[in-house]
Amino acid sequence: MKSLVRENIKNLNAYKVDAPQYEIIVNANESPYDFPMILKRQFCDEICNTDLNRYPEACFPELLKELSDYTGVPEEGIICGSGSDEVIAMINQSFVNAGDVIVSHSPSFAMYDIWATISDARHIRVEDLPEHLPDIDTMISKACENNAKLVYLCNPNNPTGHTFSREDILKILDAVPSLVILDEAYIEFFGESGVDLLTQYPKLLILRTLSKAFGLAGIRCGYALGNKEIIDILYKVKGPYNLNVLTQKLAVIALKNRASILRNLEIVKAEREKAMAFLEELNAFKIYPSGSNFIYFESPQAEEIYEALLKNNILIKYFKEVDRQPGSIRFSLGKPQDNQKILAIIKEVVYNGA
Amino acid sequence: MKSLVRENIKNLNAYKVDAPQYEIIVNANESPYDFPMILKRQFCDEICNTDLNRYPEACFPELLKELSDYTGVPEEGIICGSGSDEVIAMINQSFVNAGDVIVSHSPSFAMYDIWATISDARHIRVEDLPEHLPDIDTMISKACENNAKLVYLCNPNNPTGHTFSREDILKILDAVPSLVILDEAYIEFFGESGVDLLTQYPKLLILRTLSKAFGLAGIRCGYALGNKEIIDILYKVKGPYNLNVLTQKLAVIALKNRASILRNLEIVKAEREKAMAFLEELNAFKIYPSGSNFIYFESPQAEEIYEALLKNNILIKYFKEVDRQPGSIRFSLGKPQDNQKILAIIKEVVYNGA
Numbered sequence: 001m002k003s004l005v006r007e008n009i010k011n012l013n014a015y016k017v018d019a020p021q022y023e024i025i026v027n028a029n030e031s032p033y034d035f036p037m038i039l040k041r042q043f044c045d046e047i048c049n050t051d052l053n054r055y056p057e058a059c060f061p062e063l064l065k066e067l068s069d070y071t072g073v074p075e076e077g078i079i080c081g082s083g084s085d086e087v088i089a090m091i092n093q094s095f096v097n098a099g100d101v102i103v104s105h106s107p108s109f110a111m112y113d114i115w116a117t118i119s120d121a122r123h124i125r126v127e128d129l130p131e132h133l134p135d136i137d138t139m140i141s142k143a144c145e146n147n148a149k150l151v152y153l154c155n156p157n158n159p160t161g162h163t164f165s166r167e168d169i170l171k172i173l174d175a176v177p178s179l180v181i182l183d184e185a186y187i188e189f190f191g192e193s194g195v196d197l198l199t200q201y202p203k204l205l206i207l208r209t210l211s212k213a214f215g216l217a218g219i220r221c222g223y224a225l226g227n228k229e230i231i232d233i234l235y236k237v238k239g240p241y242n243l244n245v246l247t248q249k250l251a252v253i254a255l256k257n258r259a260s261i262l263r264n265l266e267i268v269k270a271e272r273e274k275a276m277a278f279l280e281e282l283n284a285f286k287i288y289p290s291g292s293n294f295i296y297f298e299s300p301q302a303e304e305i306y307e308a309l310l311k312n313n314i315l316i317k318y319f320k321e322v323d324r325q326p327g328s329i330r331f332s333l334g335k336p337q338d339n340q341k342i343l344a345i346i347k348e349v350v351y352n353g354a
Numbered sequence: 355m356k357s358l359v360r361e362n363i364k365n366l367n368a369y370k371v372d373a374p375q376y377e378i379i380v381n382a383n384e385s386p387y388d389f390p391m392i393l394k395r396q397f398c399d400e401i402c403n404t405d406l407n408r409y410p411e412a413c414f415p416e417l418l419k420e421l422s423d424y425t426g427v428p429e430e431g432i433i434c435g436s437g438s439d440e441v442i443a444m445i446n447q448s449f450v451n452a453g454d455v456i457v458s459h460s461p462s463f464a465m466y467d468i469w470a471t472i473s474d475a476r477h478i479r480v481e482d483l484p485e486h487l488p489d490i491d492t493m494i495s496k497a498c499e500n501n502a503k504l505v506y507l508c509n510p511n512n513p514t515g516h517t518f519s520r521e522d523i524l525k526i527l528d529a530v531p532s533l534v535i536l537d538e539a540y541i542e543f544f545g546e547s548g549v550d551l552l553t554q555y556p557k558l559l560i561l562r563t564l565s566k567a568f569g570l571a572g573i574r575c576g577y578a579l580g581n582k583e584i585i586d587i588l589y590k591v592k593g594p595y596n597l598n599v600l601t602q603k604l605a606v607i608a609l610k611n612r613a614s615i616l617r618n619l620e621i622v623k624a625e626r627e628k629a630m631a632f633l634e635e636l637n638a639f640k641i642y643p644s645g646s647n648f649i650y651f652e653s654p655q656a657e658e659i660y661e662a663l664l665k666n667n668i669l670i671k672y673f674k675e676v677d678r679q680p681g682s683i684r685f686s687l688g689k690p691q692d693n694q695k696i697l698a699i700i701k702e703v704v705y706n707g708a
Binding site: 001006009012014015016017030033034037040043044047048051052056058059061082083085086089093095096097098120149178202203211216217218219230232233235236237239242243244246 | 355358359360363366367368369370371372379382384385386387388389391394395397398401402404405406407408409410412413415436437439440443447448449450451452465472474503532533556557565569570571572573574583584586587589590591592593594595596597598599600601604
């Protein structure tokens with residue numbers, strides 16, 4: 001068997017995790033708010049009237065209509081996948097040959113690297129400058145020198161929460177010969193989308209998802225926005241029926257009812273500011289500004305904090321100390337009472353140890 | 355943009371079809387029987403109690419348990435995807451480098467070729483012998499000469515309905531250096547699975563789906579059965595949350611209730627025999643024996659038949675005459691009254707023209 005496996009795949013680690021069983025789960029940047037019951041019931045009514053024995057719509061026309069309405073991008077400039085993960089897969093399958101170069105800053109979203117490995121590409125991860133500011137100039141020079149196929153900008157960035165200025169995005173778009181992928185998974189928590197740039201920049205592709213602000217991580221619905229020319233290329237490698245009918249139906253309901261669903265954004269953003277102020281006041285960590293639904297900070301006590309929260313049945317994301325990088329914590333904002341609990345425990349560790 | 359696209363992708367055609375609006379749809383080998391309403395309601399109850407804001411189980415433990423129970427393969431030997439299409443994608447991503455060779459007979463399932471193209475592999479399609487018997491000896495010699503990575507056997511075969519004898523399967527398994535993929539999408543309509551061969555043949559991988567016999571094409575749930583070593587490799591390239599929670603929940607319900615769902619198999623098989631006898635009696639086509647839920651025949655009147663059925667609001671699959679191949683028809687067995695209608699129209703064309 002080993003002789004048959006591709007070399008580049010051998011060292012990949014399978015993503016095998018058990019679903020966490022904790023009282024408070026804030027490790028995966030999910031929304032703490034479930035899909036409203038009234039809309040679940042509407043979904044159920046539709047499913048009772050849907051022929052599940054039939055293949056789903058290959059090109060999800062109803063969903064495209066709603067996404068176009070939501071984003072302002074014409075339907076021909078949109079493609080959907082099973083999470084933005086699948087869209088990233090399609091981008092790699094369409095554009096990246098073995099040996100091609102992909103540029104991102106680091107740290108950023110893990111799937112860029114996993115897909116670079118599957119594509120047998122060379123992933124140049126440009127280390128952030130102090131304050132976790134992406135090193136734009138080095139990213140540009142690396143992309144140009146290596147004729148990079150893809151440049152990823154995660155905006156806001158996972159896990160640091162950093163947001164790119166319009167100036168930086170334009171600087172990159174104007175300089176690199178690559179496809180620029182602006183990953184806006186968390187954009188609704190920030191607000192400054194790059195969608196208006198699509199008309200000027202044919203090599204810009206924007207990734208989005210219903211997993212975060214829409215609170216629908218369970219249904220796996222991601223999408224890409226771009227010019228028709230680039231979207232048409234992604235359709236070539238898209239599986240014929242990549243998005244099942246259940247997800248299509250539910251996503252349409254979510255988008256049609258977005259006014260009520262996205263009301264939660266304000267709660268999350270207010271919680272983020274409160275939590276940030278609380279943590280700043282402790283004066284114990286290096287906290288980074290966040291344009292997202294999570295908070296990221298570095299601390300020599302990171303592991304201690306992680307353990308203390310675990311003991312209290314709370315799961316956050318802990319990044320081990322590596323090289324010169326200190327240990328760090330990322331936790332998404334939960335419901336207000338959950339955040340209070342988390343912050344109280346963090347404070348306790350800071351003042352009294354675990 | 356064109357300079358960034360991979361060469362091998364350029365000539366791929368996007369699969370963009372509108373969902374067909376016909377009274378009788380028998381072009382896609384779907385089951386004519388929708389998922390039972392009582393089970394849809396059970397699904398709805400579960401969804402009302404499921405947190406859709408949470409990511410789905412990464413490794414679908416409940417589904418593995420049921421699939422293991424159904425197939426007799428241990429859970430560690432099973433992986434699921436969004437249709438077997440996604441499993442084929444994972445196989446290619448794990449094993450196929452650019453320039454590698456993939457062998458199948460021809461005609462067979464279109465996705466083998468699409469994924470060979472995406473992988474930039476060389477797909478050797480060995481033309482069937484007369485009677486659409488796969489040319490086993492040539493397949494073996496091509497696989498051996500070229501050190502093929504993959505050999506596909508679709509059993510029963512789509513579109514010809516051909517079933518491989520145990521002897522032929524063993525002959526291939528014993529001779530080739532490749533991963534042998536036994537695609538059993540339609541196996542329930544035939545009955546002679548190769549699952550028992552898994553213990554002896556570590557390079558055997560079996561593909562299955564809930565799209566056909568289980569009548570759940572809409573939910574996109576496929577799976578692979580194999581030895582742990584090979585399944586573990588596929589897990590390396592599997593997207594972290596590739597199977598959404600809705601599909602997982604519904605698939606579990608289907609498998610738990612398979613005794614009642616699979617009762618439809620007997621109706622479909624009886625309809626197949628009746629339709630086959632009817633068509634044989636017309637004595638107008640070259641009809642091929644089918645181990646599946648569809649019938650395949652060749653006829654100089656194929657296009658005429660296709661058009662006559664379309665006019666009657668019935669959609670079947672028509673394969674144009676190419677090279678030395680005559681035009682042909684594939685239609686899946688619908689409900690008994692639908693089959694009667696289809697057969698009557700075919701008879702009419704044969705006797706009186708369109």
